[in-house]
Structure formats: C-alpha cells, structure tokens
Amino acid sequence: MRVRDLGPDDLVPFQQLCSLAFGGSVSATGPAPFRPGQSPLGIDAPGGEGLAAALTVRHDRIAVGGGIAPCGGIGGVSVHPAHRGGGMFARLMTAAIARSTQLGHAFSMLYPSNPGIYRALGYQKVSQVDRLVVPLADLRGIPAPAGLHLSPVTAAAMPEVRALYREVVDAGNGLLLREGPLFGEEMPAAPWTAVLVRDAEGTAQGYLSFARTPDGPAGTGLEVFDLLGRRREHVAALLRSLASWSTVTDAALVRTRQDDPLLDVIPGGRVRPDPEVIPLVMMRVIDTAAALEARPAPHGLHGSIRLRVTDATGPGPVAAAAGDFLVGASEGTVHVHRLADRAEDAPGSHEDPTPPDVRRDEDPGAGAPGARLDIHAASLLLAGGRSLADARRLGLAADADPAAEAFLDTLLAGPRPSVLDFF
Structure with a gap:
C-alpha cells in the first residue's frame, strides 16, 4: 500500500486515529490544514475505510x-487495530526516514512506547525525559x-525568556530550539x-x-516545564519561589536536564523519580556528514580520520547515513568528505550512491586512522556526550584505531543529550 502525504481532508481521520491509539479528543470539526512545520504521512485502508x-x-x-542540526521529530505514529501486524508500521516509518532524508535532516528523533520496533529501524536510545518529584517543603x-x-513573565518579557532558553540550548545536546512555526512567538496560554x-x-x-x-x-500539584538559571544563586532563587507553593500542595513534578544544576541546589535527599513511565528518547542518524559538520570542532583538535558507518537495519541503508567518510577538524570547523564507496562493501548492489563530485581516481583518506560504527553506535555517538567505550559497553559495534x-x-564530547519537550 502506498504511503502518501496527508492534506486538509485527512485532518479529522488523522486525529481520530491518534485518539484511538493514545486517547484524548478530536479537536478538528472538518477539513483544515495540518499545523505548519510538519509533514503528515499516511496509508489508506483497503476499500476506502479511512x-x-x-x-x-x-x-x-x-x-x-x-x-545546530536539522532534525525530523516523529510524532503521532498510529496504526489502526484492524491493520496491525501487516507491515504497515515498517512501511510508514521507512517513508518517514526517506522524507527526513529529502528534507535534509541530520537526525530523526522520537519518544517510543515500544523501543524494540524502532531499534529494528536503526533508532538508538540516547536519553530520556527526566521528571522528578520534588517535595516543596524541602525547598x-x-x-x-x-x-x-x-x-x-508577561508578553513583553517573552523575548527575555526565549533568550535565556537559547543560552541553555547552545550549551547542550539534543534540546529543541523551539522555533516557529512549531513554536509560537506569543506567550503560551x-x-x-x-x-x-x-x-x-x-x-x-x-x-x-x-x-x-x-x-x-x-x-504533585505543580508541573514545572523549565527551571533555568545562569548561575547557582539564580537557580536557588527560583527553587525558593517553588517553595512558596508548599502551603497548598506537597510536591512539584520537575522536568530536568542531564546533570541538571538544580540537583546540586536542592537540600535533602527526598527527591525521587516520577512514578509514571519515563519517556525514552531515541535518535537515528539520517545524514552523517550533516550531523558532524553541524558542530564546531573543539579548540586544539586538528587532524583527520576515516569513518565507516554501516546500516543493516530494516529500511535498508540510508544513503546519507551509511558509507565511508573522511572527517577532518581544523580551526574550530569540522569538514566531512564522502569517499568513493567500494563495490565489495555492497554485495549484490549495482547502484552507485557516490555523489558525482567525488573523485574516484584518488583516496584522500589513505593513511588516516580509521573508525567503524554501525548505525546504532553512530546514532548514540553523534548525538553527543558519549564515548566509543560507552557504545561498546552497550554492545554496539564501535571499533577504531587508538588515534x-x-x-x-x-x-563528540559534551553533555549527554537532554530533551525538555514532548511531541
């Protein structure tokens, strides 16, 4: 069955399908455009049944x-119960990965309820959305x-809020920029x-x-979305503000980043994880070169390596993710050059995925130390904050010459990926 783009006539059926899968209500009352900043995809049921x-x-x-890297966030993945188990999920996700490739995304990101089915498509768990129960009396x-x-915070102060959030984004890994059109400029309702x-x-x-x-x-009678301060004393002042709610409720449910500074300010040891299911964050590399070139090279890092990324997952190799690359760093910039793919690396394939501008009569990576990652190790490492040794401890294929x-x-050093938003 063909995967197609959804249009205004599909909004109500899409919301009905999501409501069936995840609960909630249907807000649309008739044909209307989907929200801008997203590409909705679907498969029609046989016989015109929606x-x-x-x-x-x-x-x-x-x-x-x-x-900053472009990322395709996958949301609302729904299959009608009458059509589960027939391969529609894999077909739909394969189309989503292809669409992210067409859109020039470096990564794809999602929050799985069943990680195994996404791992089979090349996704790797890189983080989780941490929510902590914080007793307010302790503050x-x-x-x-x-x-x-x-x-x-008033509407006039929203630029200050966005600027503070952007400072945190610039120092981290994985956080969404919260840009339009998916995020509005106005004050949230x-x-x-x-x-x-x-x-x-x-x-x-x-x-x-x-x-x-x-x-x-x-x-918990408060849900805290962001608690962000430039320095320790600023975090302390915001936690004191939370403490003022202790007269009407016992605790706050606080979203936190990896190694969040607020954990070093909260006194006492009664903070505990959210008893609800903790959403996992999975990512997949869509374009290896784009994912690497999006980051600046650390000061003092110079040289080059030869990197091979292999992808043997369900949807088949994603051309921009798998292959041989010459990765160089100099003067704070990362440069990635795709090397000519060798025929013996793709048994049975006669299609040449090498871009036409790649010279075949020379090997610019000759003599450079090499690293070999499967798609899961590449997705874990290129998201940032993990080492090749971490990947090997997880049983992922991550081999490299010492250099x-x-x-x-x-x-790829830095804080581990954090996500404060759900979609």
Whole structure:
C-alpha cells in the first residue's frame, strides 16, 4: 500500500486515529490544514475505510555540541487495530526516514512506547525525559540570594525568556530550539505561568515556567516545564519561589536536564523519580556528514580520520547515513568528505550512491586512522556526550584505531543529550 502525504481532508481521520491509539479528543470539526512545520504521512485502508496508519515528521532543529542540526521529530505514529501486524508500521516509518532524508535532516528523533520496533529501524536510545518529584517543603530552607528579585513573565518579557532558553540550548545536546512555526512567538496560554529572576540592575538571569495541576498520586500539584538559571544563586532563587507553593500542595513534578544544576541546589535527599513511565528518547542518524559538520570542532583538535558507518537495519541503508567518510577538524570547523564507496562493501548492489563530485581516481583518506560504527553506535555517538567505550559497553559495534578513537571522543564530547519537550 502506498504511503502518501496527508492534506486538509485527512485532518479529522488523522486525529481520530491518534485518539484511538493514545486517547484524548478530536479537536478538528472538518477539513483544515495540518499545523505548519510538519509533514503528515499516511496509508489508506483497503476499500476506502479511512486511514490505516499515519504519522507526522516535524521540521525541528536541535543543539549538537555548540552547533545546530536539522532534525525530523516523529510524532503521532498510529496504526489502526484492524491493520496491525501487516507491515504497515515498517512501511510508514521507512517513508518517514526517506522524507527526513529529502528534507535534509541530520537526525530523526522520537519518544517510543515500544523501543524494540524502532531499534529494528536503526533508532538508538540516547536519553530520556527526566521528571522528578520534588517535595516543596524541602525547598523552604534554601537561603535567599542577595540582590535578586522575581517578576511575573508577561508578553513583553517573552523575548527575555526565549533568550535565556537559547543560552541553555547552545550549551547542550539534543534540546529543541523551539522555533516557529512549531513554536509560537506569543506567550503560551494559561495555565502556563512563569516568573523571571532579575538582578539588582533588572537583568533577567533565569526563569521558572509551570502550571498548577490537580494533586496527583505522588502529591504533585505543580508541573514545572523549565527551571533555568545562569548561575547557582539564580537557580536557588527560583527553587525558593517553588517553595512558596508548599502551603497548598506537597510536591512539584520537575522536568530536568542531564546533570541538571538544580540537583546540586536542592537540600535533602527526598527527591525521587516520577512514578509514571519515563519517556525514552531515541535518535537515528539520517545524514552523517550533516550531523558532524553541524558542530564546531573543539579548540586544539586538528587532524583527520576515516569513518565507516554501516546500516543493516530494516529500511535498508540510508544513503546519507551509511558509507565511508573522511572527517577532518581544523580551526574550530569540522569538514566531512564522502569517499568513493567500494563495490565489495555492497554485495549484490549495482547502484552507485557516490555523489558525482567525488573523485574516484584518488583516496584522500589513505593513511588516516580509521573508525567503524554501525548505525546504532553512530546514532548514540553523534548525538553527543558519549564515548566509543560507552557504545561498546552497550554492545554496539564501535571499533577504531587508538588515534581515531581519541579524535572522535574529543570531537563528540559534551553533555549527554537532554530533551525538555514532548511531541
């Protein structure tokens, strides 16, 4: 069955299929365009019985090691119960990977409820959306930092909020840029609320965004989306603001980054993980060269290696992900050159995936130390913050000459990927 682009007439059937799969209501009342910034794909059921399967590919950008890479966020993956087990899921996901390739995405990202079916398509778990239950009474003892005060976030203050978030993005891996059209410039609607912490000169130094919710089973009556401060004292001031809610609710559910600074400020040891299922974050390399060239090279890293990425997963090799590459670093910049693919590397294939501008009469990578990664190791490592030794400990194929391993570990170092948004 053919995978096709969905249009306005498909919005209600798509929402009905998502409601069937995930719960929730159908908001559309008739034909209407899908939200901009995404590519909805679907498969029609036999006999004109509506949609059998559908998903959306978001057009996001994410942080990678101080740079920015385009990323296809996969959401709303739904297959009607009458058509499960017939191969529609793999066909739909293969089309989504192909669409990300066409759109020039470096990565694909998703939140799986069943990681195994996505791993078979080349996705690798790289992180998780961490949410912690923070007892609010424990925060009351945090000393008040001098020279700081809080102010409510209004529409006029949203540029300051976005600028603070972007500072955090630039220093991390995996965080979404929260750009239009998927993210609006306007202030989010209630119950979203936020406060800024300002210094004595009135400069915004951090912000806390949250929503008051009905008390959950863990006593949580606040959901905290972002708690971000430039320095330790700014984080402390925002945590003190959270403490003021202890008179009406017991705890807050706080989304955190990997190695979040707030964990070093919270006193006591009663913080605990969210008792609900923790969403995993899986990523897949779509374009190896784009994923590497998106990041700056660390200061002092010079030289080049030969990198081979193999992809033997379900949808077949993604041309931009698999192959031989010469990866070089100099003057803070990463350069990637695709090398001519050798016939013996693709048994039974007579199609030449090498771009026409690649010279075949020379091997610019001759003599360079080499590294060999399968698609899962490449997806783990190129997302940042992990070493080749980490990949091997996970049982992934990550082999390298010592010099190439040191080069890649230096190039791809940094915080482990963090994600604060769901889609």
